[in-house]
Amino acid sequence: MGRRGPTAVADPRPAISRYNFSMLDPRAQTLLKTLIERYIVDGQPVGSRTLSRFSGLDLSPATIRNVMSDLEALGFVASPHTSAGRVPTPRAYRLFVDTMLAVHPLEEAVHQLATQVQTRLQPAGPQQLVASAAQVLSNLSQFAGVILTPRRSQVFRQLEFLRLSEKRVLLIIVTPEGDVQNRIIVSNRDYSPSQLVEAGNYLNAHFGGQSFDEIRNHLRGELDSLRSDMSGLMQAAVEAGSDVMADNKESVLISGERNLLGVEDLSSNMDRLRKLFDVFESKTGLLQLLDVSSRAEGVQIFIGGESNLVPIEEMTVVTAPYEVDGRVVGTLGVIGPTRMAYERVIPIVDITAKLLSNALSQH
Template identity: 45%
Template sequence: MSTSEKKDTTQSKTGRSIDKRTQSLFKILVEDYLKHGTPIGSKHVADRAFFRISSATVRNIMASLEDQGLVVSPHTSAGKVPTEQGLRFFVDSLISMEPLDRRVVADLSESLREDLSPKELVEKASKLLADLTCFVGVVTTPRPEQIELRQIQFLPLTQHKVLAIIVVNEREVQNRVIETEKNYSNIELKEVANYLNQEFSGHSLMAIRQQLLDSMRQDQQEMNRLMQIALDVAAKSFAQESELDHDFVFHGERNLLGLLSSSEEVQVLLDAFRSKSSMVDLLDRCMASEGVKLFIGSESGYEPLGEYSLISAKYEVEGSIAGAMGVIGPTRMPYQKVIPIVDTAARLLGKALDHTHS
């Protein structure tokens, strides 16, 4: 994530300019709030400033920042804490990134080994993010265009039911029970599997689906029996709702549960992580951004995560965007530490996945 060059004045989203001295004091307030989680008083900020300033002057400056919506007083007699808008201004304009410890980089590199399968790599990456940040690590599986068919096999079960055994990306196996329009013999299913393996092995699932859809638009009366059977069983095997499709894994939800005060809050959070469509949609939105993408609090538009922040980055496989990964934690998280971890992990995951496709 690039940070803009620090200027003498910077505009907040309110459109009002903030001079360099005020930026410095605001940065002290935010950094200490992120570290301690308590309201920060004017005297504390004045004592921490690298220039001489009275607590009364700081108090006036903080009142101005409150008028701009950047800070708020939780209680009348308390100090100030940054608002969502204040955190956004801090991250966009004032944050000082901490260089990633070489031991952390080494741990990520050694754990995301090139000999692991894509599924194992995604699981490992999610757990690493959770362990390194003490928050929740989420990683989407590679998008369908990055999932390639290696082999397919069909076994007859009962009437109108067939077991499809699909091998993708070298080692991942998915078993699917599909309902067919007719009953097929074991010999017929073997012939169809041989045909599909010959025609589609090495092709992406997305490309296979499209080709099957194009074939289904043709006059099936003119097709030979093998093609008719192939369309019947293959179209269902590669249906859009296949579990091989875009999904996500997460680890570390217990890291957040300790921060919650009621069982209702716990249930809302767990339901949020279990809502596949909402979480995948949120992470997919991150893939459209360059570098690291941040949603702070309500910015995500996903109500269950309204009190949390998501720091995410896309990962690429063979030069194409394949998925996204990120960390979900309280809005009071050490952004300067978490952002480099997510950024580095995304690059290393993509590098490891490159080798599984080569």
């Protein structure tokens, strides 16, 4: 499975990510790619000897050091005070994921991953499927899974009234996505089952596919023509339905936050850890990031330090939109360290988005 670079989206990345990388010669690109790959694997600053061993280039240590100095001057690598080796910067990771990384997992591996995702996304209601997707992303990546739930329709597909007791009626609302919402209506009088069926049939026949605000406006002119014993139930149903739809807002679900406590890059610094859990607590930044990525096609990679949407330099968010019947309704992704195995996480996010889209569309 090949992969294009992340699609350009209107996110507030600084100009640093638009840098003209073509000025790097092939030798510098090879050494930088090797450095990033070794740092992802080992988590330690990479020295000249390691680069000489793994790059496949026949270069002297002095030449490698000169190239590293040039890369450092350009902002692609940095030298920690405690080591003679170097580590990649956010600018380097952006170059890596945009132009150096090729995700080509074996067909067998893709099939195995798809099977795992499908197994976890068992047939369920839309809300359960979305919640399961966040858990799938967390379990398979061993980082945190995040998903922007779809803003459900403000219209209804079908209404039904069910008598609970003498003056208590259960209003059942079915949305076009198949979500079922219930509200209890306390009425002024007792309605027979046949009257409740009549009221439901009337609303479904005349107002199915409309919002409750539209129903309210129409009913103002029609209540006089309705039997007085039914108008009260109709008005109560409209008010209860409006309350239901007012709750149908986008929200962010996160699964596996505790996985990140075991990631040294994120948890070794208390200030960094505090910022990380501030992100999870407020969710405002994640909501903005996921909303931005929903307007682009395919997998997006947001790298801390070069995207204003990611508040922690050592954090990366890999996202992809998901659809219902060809219409984008939300975004899902993985939150992890910048030092992650991108070639493994990208297919997890990509395949999960596709399979969730299929599951929601078939529901």
